[in-house]
Amino acid sequence: xxxxxxxxxxxxxxxxxxxxxxxxxxxxxxxxxxxxxxxxxxxxxxxxxxxxxxxxxxxxxxxxxxxxxxxxxxxxxxxxxxxxxxxxxxxxxxxxxxxxxxxxxxxxxxxxxxxxxxxxxxxxxxxxxxxxxxxxxxxxxxxxxxxxxxxxxxxxxxxxxxxxxxxxxxxxxxxxxxxxxxxxxxxxxxxxxxxxxxxxxxxxxxxxxxxxxxxxxxxxxxxxxxxxxxxxxxxxxxxxxxxxxxxxxxxxxxxxxxxxxxxxxxxxxxxxxxxxxxx
Amino acid sequence: xxxxxxxxxxxxxxxxxxxxxxxxxxxxxxxxxxxxxxxxxxxxxxxxxxxxxxxxxxxxxxxxxxxxxxxxxxxxxxxxxxxxxxxxxxxxxxxxxxxxxxxxxxxxxxxxxxxxxx
Numbered sequence: 001x002x003x004x005x006x007x008x009x010x011x012x013x014x015x016x017x018x019x020x021x022x023x024x025x026x027x028x029x030x031x032x033x034x035x036x037x038x039x040x041x042x043x044x045x046x047x048x049x050x051x052x053x054x055x056x057x058x059x060x061x062x063x064x065x066x067x068x069x070x071x072x073x074x075x076x077x078x079x080x081x082x083x084x085x086x087x088x089x090x091x092x093x094x095x096x097x098x099x100x101x102x103x104x105x106x107x108x109x110x111x112x113x114x115x116x117x118x119x120x121x122x123x124x125x126x127x128x129x130x131x132x133x134x135x136x137x138x139x140x141x142x143x144x145x146x147x148x149x150x151x152x153x154x155x156x157x158x159x160x161x162x163x164x165x166x167x168x169x170x171x172x173x174x175x176x177x178x179x180x181x182x183x184x185x186x187x188x189x190x191x192x193x194x195x196x197x198x199x200x201x202x203x204x205x206x207x208x209x210x211x212x213x214x215x216x217x218x219x220x221x222x223x224x225x226x227x228x229x230x231x232x233x234x235x236x237x238x239x240x241x242x243x244x245x246x247x248x249x250x251x252x253x254x255x256x257x258x259x260x261x262x263x264x265x266x267x268x269x270x271x272x273x274x275x276x277x278x279x
Numbered sequence: 280x281x282x283x284x285x286x287x288x289x290x291x292x293x294x295x296x297x298x299x300x301x302x303x304x305x306x307x308x309x310x311x312x313x314x315x316x317x318x319x320x321x322x323x324x325x326x327x328x329x330x331x332x333x334x335x336x337x338x339x340x341x342x343x344x345x346x347x348x349x350x351x352x353x354x355x356x357x358x359x360x361x362x363x364x365x366x367x368x369x370x371x372x373x374x375x376x377x378x379x380x381x382x383x384x385x386x387x388x389x390x391x392x393x394x395x396x397x
Contacts, residue, residue, distance in 0.1 A: 082381055191344065191345030192345050197344055200343040201343045204343055205340050207336070211329055211336070212333065212354055214329055215329040215330065215333065215354060215361060218322055218329065219326060219361065220359075221358045221360070222357030224354060224357075227333075227352060227355070228355065229349045230352070231344075231346035231347040231349055232348060232350065233347045234344070234346030234347070235346065236341060236346060248344075
């Protein structure tokens with residue numbers, strides 16, 4: 001295994017865009033070199049932010065590191081990219097088991113079984129799940145360990161009265177709530193130099209919600225749920241917490257786009273509550 | 280290779296992905312369709328105009344936010360998606376897709392198509 005790690009490391013050094021990081025990260029994980037595996041996965045994700053297998057790898061490493069909330073998010077992202085990704089379905093099933101949500105675990109295993117009917121390990125895990133036992137080991141996932149006491153994922157923190165995004169990550173520099181005319185309602189955005197750019201950004205986004213709705217209608221796509229955009233040095237995610245308001249999340253490129261969607265979902269919940277209270 | 284042939288090749292790359300309902304090349308500046316391979320019923324010119332307008336707003340907002348020009352963006356909706364890659368020469372490579380499409384794969388093909396378009 002050490003030779004293969006050396007060989008793959010060398011290949012990756014020669015071609016940083018290569019997908020060998022997937023195999024290398026997995027080998028390092030199996031060897032228990034979790035910090036090295038973590039670095040390999042994160043670097044790979046920066047280069048391949050939409051690769052489902054990369055998010056799956058990262059989730060497995062996070063699970064090994066007992067960072068279950070982020071692992072949950074990463075598998076959730078994996079399924080947003082590839083809705084029938086077997087590894088992610090099994091991984092989520094594993095996490096649901098750990099918090100005692102047998103119903104959700106079984107539902108995810110059933111979805112995995114539909115996607116990979118020949119995978120006998122899924123049937124085995126499903127049988128165990130229905131019997132109320134935690135699977136000993138889900139292929140591709142770490143062995144079951146002590147049950148997790150805290151629920152996954154963590155819900156948004158309670159709001160302070162006056163601050164819409166209080167308690168949320170990036171509340172004062174990467175989350176912005178605006179109305180349809182581009183007026184800032186809450187949150188703030190700062191650029192890399194620390195300057196507040198909230199008003200300028202909000203002004204450019206005036207009318208985006210209506211245009212997104214018109215585009216969706218024209219294409220018969222139903223209600224629009226978000227706009228995710230990848231920039232040269234960062235990612236943004238837009239969503240409409242209510243019909244009139246628009247929420248923008250901005251993070252640097254190290255944060256995968258799918259994770260932004262999750263942050264946006266949580267922030268949108270906070271925004272809706274705040275708008276109801278202050279509307 | 281003529282421009283028409285290269286445009287056709289670029290669109291072929293995208294529409295061969297399972298779950299893609301159509302693809303277009305759109306002038307980012309004025310929202311006019313440059314080339315298209317769309318399923319029947321999709322109003323190309325109107326979609327192109329809206330895509331170009333959204334692209335302009337996003338570009339300006341992202342530059343103001345300090346994250347640079349957009350390399351890829353994705354309008355997500357309940358029953359599908361619009362996926363867009365802007366090219367350096369002012370063309371938007373656009374895909375219209377089903378909700379369960381593999382976004383990563385479409386993004387990859389959009390980027391390849393953007394290279395073909397130049």
